[in-house]
Amino acid sequence: MGRCRVCRAETAQNYTPESGWYSASCTECGTYKIDKQVMKMLEKGKVLNAPMMQKWIGREHNLDSNPFPAITLHTAVWAS
């Protein structure tokens, strides 16, 4: 357990620095994963825009039936 990187809720998650991928199964956001570059930004204090990311994750689940949409520098929406 730990804090969801998107909405900060207590969330089942898995992070292996070797693989570079963080994955989470959040009751608020659904399942998603985050790549190494975005994890670095988060460690530096950048914050994801939770409502926008949740909307995006939901849409990816519907479109692709992709169980773990990937949050990368291309898909991340940052809080200003």
Ligand SMILES: [Zn+2]
């Ligand atoms: Zn969440």
